Amino acid sequence: MFNKLINDSASKSPWLYHINSGSCNGCDIELVACLTPRYDAERFGFKLAGTPRHADIVVVSGPVTSQSKERLIRTLAQVPEPKCVVSLGSCPKSGNVFKGSYSVEAPLDDYCHVDVSVAGCTPKPEAIMEGLYKAALILKEKREAMHK
Amino acid sequence: MIILRSLFYILIFPGALFTACFGLFLTGVDRKVVARMQHRIGPPLRQPMYDFFKLLGKETIIPHAANKIAFLGAPIIGFVSLALIMLFIPVGGLTAFSGNADMIVILYLITIPGVALIVGGSSSGSPYAGIGISREMVTMMAYELPFVLVLLAVARKAGGSELAFSMEKVAEWQAANGNMLFQWSMIPAAIAMLLVVPAEVGTQPFDVAEAETEICEGPLIEYSGSALGMFKLNTAMKMFVMSGLFVSLFLGGIRTGFAVCDVIVFILLCIVVTIICMSTTHAVTARLKIEHLFKFYWTFVAGMALCSLILVWCGL
């Protein structure tokens, strides 16, 4: 019973940690817009955490610049299991308009497993919310797989 | 029989289980009310419950630099001391343990969760935690002085010529003479206590120690999994304990004749106090700087409490 309670809670209180890996700030603003009164992501239990140790879902925006790559990998390693990685915007997916630049090491899935990818430049807050909600459901599956 | 009864008091009502469950519920009410004030729908009332159980199911990472025993022991110590405080506060008509100097015991026990936070933070070995614990210490010093003055004023008022440090006596006095809150000489003390409560719990304008936007949650920065869950539970319990303390000091001694009704009245009053002094201030203010917080408590709040103390000492 106790285990079931924990499994059910896994998808109902996903805390977000946001990493900016060289984003143009467009996606970051839209992510914050999700938390404002208009869209109110807190009604699903989403909360912005201050440190990667508290996070369940890591939201990565930006095209992974050479400067931020190492920090990104180190930060992702600090997040306790079960965790989900959401790539926000077209930048981490393909490099977007920065593709081909000498300082951009674009696709994020070269460095970690990406669970949900929200495309768009910038994605709408509705799309971001849907992506985050899917990530929350994946979180529950991962937790169930961890404790069979 | 006595042992069984004491165990029931300590573990179930009004000790650990009741305090934990109702504390989490109170946090849910707080979050919902803040959300409604900001024109949001807000999380469901049982959201803190989900948060707590989710954190129990996460991996607990212990950093290399951390001292393992202090790191994992600190949240447990905080939990135990908070569950103990509840035994000395009259819930409705029921005080689990009462003696001659309850207030002094409460005063000592209530600093322990703060100290546990300091111990846990300093054992985690993070520089952000270092800044957090120094701020936590300053906050503790800031609210401790007005808190002691308020308790002295209440004790003198209830005791007449001598000091009555027993919560039971305070409740009896209020049952006989009307609530402390409506004695005009006690109104400044009540306002001071209303301001001490959010600082003790660490909610919005006074959450300098755990400022997540500037120092990444301060002492909690390295915590994860069930240890973090325990700290979140401690904060929730502190919310209940402090509002319960306010209710029993200033609005105690309400007797309806039925034990269950008394408990329900106590619980409703706790919710009202939480909404007034924590949710409202959270919704309308932004975080203070640490030096402003210290100055505010040692001038305005302590002044209010001192004012009451002098009035009471003059026999008003």
Ligand code: SF4
């Ligand atoms: S996807 Fe577009 S808006 Fe988002 S970071 Fe990239 S360029 Fe900026």
